[in-house]
Amino acid sequence: xxxxxxxxxxxxxxxxxxxxTTIGFADTSMSKIAKAxxxxxxxxxxxxxxxxxxxxxxxxxxKEENARAxxxxxxxxxxxKDGLKLIWENGCRHMLTQPTNFSFSEQFxxxxxxxxxxxxxxxxxxxxxxQLFERGKKEGIFKDIPQSLFSAIFxxxxxxxxxxxxxxxxxxxxxxxxxxxxxxxDALTI
Amino acid sequence: xxxxxxxxxxxxxxxxxxxxTTIGFADTSMSKIAKAxxxxxxxxxxxxxxxxxxxxxxxxxxKEENARAxxxxxxxxxxxKDGLKLIWENGCRHMLTQPTNFSFSEQFxxxxxxxxxxxxxxxxxxxxxxQLFERGKKEGIFKDIPQSLFSAIFxxxxxxxxxxxxxxxxxxxxxxxxxxxxxxxDALTI
Amino acid sequence: xxxxxxxxxxxxxxxxxxxxTTIGFADTSMSKIAKAxxxxxxxxxxxxxxxxxxxxxxxxxxKEENARAxxxxxxxxxxxKDGLKLIWENGCRHMLTQPTNFSFSEQFxxxxxxxxxxxxxxxxxxxxxxQLFERGKKEGIFKDIPQSLFSAIFxxxxxxxxxxxxxxxxxxxxxxxxxxxxxxxDALTI
Amino acid sequence: xxxxxxxxxxxxxxxxxxxxTTIGFADTSMSKIAKAxxxxxxxxxxxxxxxxxxxxxxxxxxKEENARAxxxxxxxxxxxKDGLKLIWENGCRHMLTQPTNFSFSEQFxxxxxxxxxxxxxxxxxxxxxxQLFERGKKEGIFKDIPQSLFSAIFxxxxxxxxxxxxxxxxxxxxxxxxxxxxxxxDALTI
DNA sequence: TATGAATGAGCTTTCATTCAT
DNA sequence: CATGAATGAAAGCTCATTCAT
Numbered sequence: 116x117x118x119x120x121x122x123x124x125x126x127x128x129x130x131x132x133x134x135x136t137t138i139g140f141a142d143t144s145m146s147k148i149a150k151a152x153x154x155x156x157x158x159x160x161x162x163x164x165x166x167x168x169x170x171x172x173x174x175x176x177x178k179e180e181n182a183r184a185x186x187x188x189x190x191x192x193x194x195x196k197d198g199l200k201l202i203w204e205n206g207c208r209h210m211l212t213q214p215t216n217f218s219f220s221e222q223f224x225x226x227x228x229x230x231x232x233x234x235x236x237x238x239x240x241x242x243x244x245x246q247l248f249e250r251g252k253k254e255g256i257f258k259d260i261p262q263s264l265f266s267a268i269f270x271x272x273x274x275x276x277x278x279x280x281x282x283x284x285x286x287x288x289x290x291x292x293x294x295x296x297x298x299x300x301d302a303l304t305i
Numbered sequence: 306x307x308x309x310x311x312x313x314x315x316x317x318x319x320x321x322x323x324x325x326t327t328i329g330f331a332d333t334s335m336s337k338i339a340k341a342x343x344x345x346x347x348x349x350x351x352x353x354x355x356x357x358x359x360x361x362x363x364x365x366x367x368k369e370e371n372a373r374a375x376x377x378x379x380x381x382x383x384x385x386k387d388g389l390k391l392i393w394e395n396g397c398r399h400m401l402t403q404p405t406n407f408s409f410s411e412q413f414x415x416x417x418x419x420x421x422x423x424x425x426x427x428x429x430x431x432x433x434x435x436q437l438f439e440r441g442k443k444e445g446i447f448k449d450i451p452q453s454l455f456s457a458i459f460x461x462x463x464x465x466x467x468x469x470x471x472x473x474x475x476x477x478x479x480x481x482x483x484x485x486x487x488x489x490x491d492a493l494t495i
Numbered sequence: 496x497x498x499x500x501x502x503x504x505x506x507x508x509x510x511x512x513x514x515x516t517t518i519g520f521a522d523t524s525m526s527k528i529a530k531a532x533x534x535x536x537x538x539x540x541x542x543x544x545x546x547x548x549x550x551x552x553x554x555x556x557x558k559e560e561n562a563r564a565x566x567x568x569x570x571x572x573x574x575x576k577d578g579l580k581l582i583w584e585n586g587c588r589h590m591l592t593q594p595t596n597f598s599f600s601e602q603f604x605x606x607x608x609x610x611x612x613x614x615x616x617x618x619x620x621x622x623x624x625x626q627l628f629e630r631g632k633k634e635g636i637f638k639d640i641p642q643s644l645f646s647a648i649f650x651x652x653x654x655x656x657x658x659x660x661x662x663x664x665x666x667x668x669x670x671x672x673x674x675x676x677x678x679x680x681d682a683l684t685i
Numbered sequence: 686x687x688x689x690x691x692x693x694x695x696x697x698x699x700x701x702x703x704x705x706t707t708i709g710f711a712d713t714s715m716s717k718i719a720k721a722x723x724x725x726x727x728x729x730x731x732x733x734x735x736x737x738x739x740x741x742x743x744x745x746x747x748k749e750e751n752a753r754a755x756x757x758x759x760x761x762x763x764x765x766k767d768g769l770k771l772i773w774e775n776g777c778r779h780m781l782t783q784p785t786n787f788s789f790s791e792q793f794x795x796x797x798x799x800x801x802x803x804x805x806x807x808x809x810x811x812x813x814x815x816q817l818f819e820r821g822k823k824e825g826i827f828k829d830i831p832q833s834l835f836s837a838i839f840x841x842x843x844x845x846x847x848x849x850x851x852x853x854x855x856x857x858x859x860x861x862x863x864x865x866x867x868x869x870x871d872a873l874t875i
Numbered sequence: 876t877a878t879g880a881a882t883g884a885g886c887t888t889t890c891a892t893t894c895a896t
Numbered sequence: 897c898a899t900g901a902a903t904g905a906a907a908g909c910t911c912a913t914t915c916a917t
Contacts, residue, residue: 117899225412268462310876347878497881545908643855647842
């Protein structure tokens with residue numbers, strides 16, 4: 116009996132994500148994924164139950180990866196502004212260096228597919244940001260707003276800029292990143 | 306060339322948008338659209354060249370509609386803050402009352418399909434916002450930032466909240482809308 | 496718009512029955528049927544909902560045909576023995592001249608597929624035989640047995656012989672037919 | 686060659702027969718058989734050459750079992766009628782108590798698969814019935830008919846009734862069995 | 876204009892079988 | 897002996913599109 120080959124699973128996942136971001140969900144077929152991953156179509160079904168299962172697992176995988184990347188170097192003891200900036204910069208960096216992951220999750224997030232998976236944030240990551248926000252409120256730094264609004268201001272603008280960066284509509288360089296963070300900070304703080 | 310039956314064209318468009326937002330691009334076929342619009346598959350090809358043309362025209366149609374909705378009641382002579390708020394509130398209302406249009410353009414915008422159409426903003430609308438932004442800068446109200454950053458702050462957070470509203474993750478009521486606009490205003494202004 | 500072509504429907508049906516009797520249910524695929532009928536695989540789905548629907552309709556079609564053949568020349572006013580013999584000989588002739596129909600229904604009848612269609616006998620035919628049997632009982636010709644037993648004796652042996660005839664295990668000629676009918680008559684009558 | 690684990694061979698055979706009678710030849714795959722038998726698909730190929738070999742061996746196995754069951758308690762020295770009745774009742778009992786075997790061989794017998802195996806009757810059993818028939822003829826009990834006709838009358842009706850019994854169309858109870866045998870006896874004897 | 880019929884190409888998935896352990 | 901991994905081929909079916917009316 117052969118062992119299940121993690122490299123093969125990874126090859127399939129990567130091929131799938133690559134294809135989806137390049138040609139879109141609608142045109143990404145199992146055969147194309149198989150061809151791109153250099154396996155037989157039937158082999159995909161050794162690692163994934165069916166197409167939906169494959170897509171869902173890809174999404175969860177990418178979400179975890181994103182969450183992990185955001186917390187690199189983060190520490191509860193950091194001052195609020197430093198902590199927030201670190202996470203925000205981690206996010207920017209990840210977004211810019213992993214365009215495929217970014218594009219995939221954007222596409223998935225905005226498709227009806229998302230309704231069939233657990234939409235919840237990755238646990239550890241979610242807790243860290245949540246605690247940071249609460250701490251900032253308690254220290255009188257942040258305005259008294261619900262967390263959903265905090266998140267919308269914190270994430271959405273940079274993601275929009277990131278998309279435009281990848282489209283070639285602008286360059287999200289260090290300077291623009293700093294300027295963006297400053298605006299966000301001004302929005303959130305008293 | 307003008308086609309006789311504009312109602313039929315509209316039926317096809319609506320059926321397509323409805324299906325795409327409900328079951329997604331990948332599962333929306335020409336036959337399903339035809340069935341939902343109560344026409345023959347062949348009839349779609351009387352009004353649209355092919356599937357890609359249909360999707361592109363849908364996107365342009367929706368974009369125009371959105372742009373028109375944003376400018377309702379707008380007037381160049383309004384004070385900067387009043388004008389900006391009017392547009393912003395128009396956007397919120399449209400987003401909340403036209404969830405199908407909203408979901409469709411989000412899905413389209415985040416898919417590779419977008420790369421094959423003109424990404425440019427609708428003319429009249431774009432000019433209005435652009436001029437408002439420049440006026441605000443000249444009057445010393447807005448910070449000295451590029452328009453792309455202005456747009457990201459202005460649009461992205463409310464769109465994120467709108468998505469969550471439609472998902473049932475939160476309720477974007479009058480109060481939350483006001484709070485959001487205040488944060489955005491704080492971010493943009495000196 | 497083209498008309499639905501009854502010749503095409505017939506071609507598909509014939510090809511399917513021919514294949515099933517030749518290579519069996521398990522090896523008869525939609526593509527093979529299509530190829531044998533000289534149509535595209537997709538065309539089959541214009542005339543039949545899916546494979547199961549095709550098979551069921553084939554069975555009903557064949558059953559009707561068989562029933563019709565059994566009653567050729569039959570008349571209520573015939574004496575019991577003459578009527579019974581006429582039907583029986585009709586059955587033999589049909590069985591021997593339409594081996595494909597015969598083999599198909601035997602195969603279908605003995606497969607689990609039969610459980611998903613209406614097993615009931617074809618109306619007109621069933622009534623005729625039923626009435627004949629009752630008349631024979633009333634006239635004191637037939638033994639007092641349930642109709643199921645009457646049917647088993649009446650049909651089963653000749654069908655078994657028919658099968659062997661088609662297999663080449665024997666020749667079901669006029670003489671053997673007569674001998675068989677005499678045995679059946681002896682079994683049924685007082 | 687003798688394989689170690691005859692239980693495993695039996696498990697595979699039983700699973701296969703069970704599946705075939707339940708869902709039919711066409712839908713019975715090697716993987717499904719493997720799953721039902723709690724072995725790996727590859728294991729089936731340790732015991733059987735391939736799918737066709739498996740099916741053929743199953744048929745031979747079932748045929749032997751049937752033949753053995755028919756002769757239980759049979760003895761050459763029994764009077765003709767007693768001997769015939771014993772065999773006939775053995776057959777009925779076996780048919781009613783082993784519906785799976787019965788349904789499997791009916792299905793196999795009526796499919797083109799049968800053409801690829803030896804159709805001949807099981808040796809010992811065939812001889813016994815053959816001799817009984819000849820003895821009956823010599824003793825002036827049976828009509829002067831070919832053995833094929835004798836067999837058709839002897840087996841076919843009860844098998845038809847057995848099928849209907851398993852379908853729930855009737856109940857083949859002791860009484861109906863007796864009545865059936867009497868008709869058969871009347872048919873065969875002078 | 877409008878349509879259902881027709882189709883080759885392609886879809887997702889399972890097939891029977893072999894491989895490597 | 898026994899197995900899960902692996903696979904090319906084929907399954908049933910739907911696709912976007914064109915044809916004939």
